Amino acid sequence: DIVMTQSPDSLAVSLGERATINCKSSQSVLSSSSNRNYLAWYQQKPGQSPKLLIYGASTRESGVPDRFSGSGSGTDFTLTISSLQAEDVAFYYCHQYYSNPVTFGGGTKVEIK
Amino acid sequence: EVQLVESGGDLVQPGGSLRLSCAASGFTFSSYWMYWVRQVPGKGLVWVSHINPDGSSISYEDSVKGRFTISRDNAKNTLYLQMSSLRAEDTAVYYCVKGTLWGQGTLVTVSS
Numbered sequence: 001d002i003v004m005t006q007s008p009d010s011l012a013v014s015l016g017e018r019a020t021i022n023c024k025s026s027q028s029v030l031s032s033s034s035n036r037n038y039l040a041w042y043q044q045k046p047g048q049s050p051k052l053l054i055y056g057a058s059t060r061e062s063g064v065p066d067r068f069s070g071s072g073s074g075t076d077f078t079l080t081i082s083s084l085q086a087e088d089v090a091f092y093y094c095h096q097y098y099s100n101p102v103t104f105g106g107g108t109k110v111e112i113k
Numbered sequence: 114e115v116q117l118v119e120s121g122g123d124l125v126q127p128g129g130s131l132r133l134s135c136a137a138s139g140f141t142f143s144s145y146w147m148y149w150v151r152q153v154p155g156k157g158l159v160w161v162s163h164i165n166p167d168g169s170s171i172s173y174e175d176s177v178k179g180r181f182t183i184s185r186d187n188a189k190n191t192l193y194l195q196m197s198s199l200r201a202e203d204t205a206v207y208y209c210v211k212g213t214l215w216g217q218g219t220l221v222t223v224s225s
Contacts, residue, residue, distance in 0.1 A: 040213045049206075050158065055213045093158055097212055101172060102148060104158040 002027050002096050006105030012113040019081040021108045023094035028074045031098065038098035041070055041079045044091045044107075053092075054079065086112065115139030117209045122219030129199050129223070135192040135209030135216055143167075143187035145212070149194050151205040152218075161207070162194065176202075199223045 003026040013019040021041075029038045037057035042050035052061045054070035057077055067082045081088055089112060094105040121133040135147070149161040162173045162183040171183055182195040192209055199221075206218040 049208060049215050049218050052213050052215070061213075095158070095213075100146070100163055101160045101174070102150075102163070102210075103160060104150075107157045 001101055002029065002099060002103050004094055004096055004103050004105040006094055006108055008108060009106070010109040010111065012111045013081075013084045014113045015086065016083050017113075019084050019088070019110055021079045021092055021094075021110075023072075023077045023079070023105050025075045025077075025096055027099075029096045029098035030074050037073055037077070038096060039070075039072070039077050040095045040097065041068075042093045042095060043088075044093065045089075050093060081110070084110070084112070115214060117211065117214060117216035119207065119209050119216040119219040122207065122221045124222045124224065125199055126225050127200060127223055130195070130197040131199065131221060133194040133196065133207055133209075133219055133221070135194075137190045137192065137209075137211070140211070142185075142190040147185060147192045148210040149183060149192075150208045150210050150215075151203075152208070153202075153205045158208075164192070196221070 005024045007022045039057040041054040043053050044050045053064050053068050057072055058070045069080050071078050092108045096103055116138055118136045125131050144166055146165050148163045150158055151161050152158050164171050164183045164185055168185055180198045184193045201223050204223045206220050208218045209216040
């Protein structure tokens, strides 16, 4: 199974400042045939299901604010919130859907400093 | 609209059984691998089981093997999870997932 290691576990950032979350996979999630990374990022608020932010490591889902961006390839990935807003307080998870079983990072709690 | 809608979650006693359903719409259900993922309240996301498009390839997380059965009815665009011998540690929100598309989840509570 591919192990997804997410860091940090929690993060406190001032409003308007940058938040950076890292995710490392134990094996590459880059498909050589499609040249796509099968890596997604989700935001989850209490009582809600995970909301897709980024897929393919860097493609923003429709309707997601452009302050959210994803980068990386192979085994190392980053989710960046360029200017943290109050409504961004949530848990964030990375998810590899390259191989079965699908696996998830442990989550990062983002709070306001 | 492309969506997944779970149902069937309930309060059940330890040792009991429950069947979850996931109704799919807006895409060709019979073409996709489907997954069940669960989340214990306050904890992270954990894969439970998956099934390939024609139902011939199935896999389970170790803690549910022999107790849970995943299945699908492609004619009804529905995914199922039959859960038996339920334990307190099975208490969780269960999500139906296709790729990066998630349902809203259904809560299973195992308690006496």
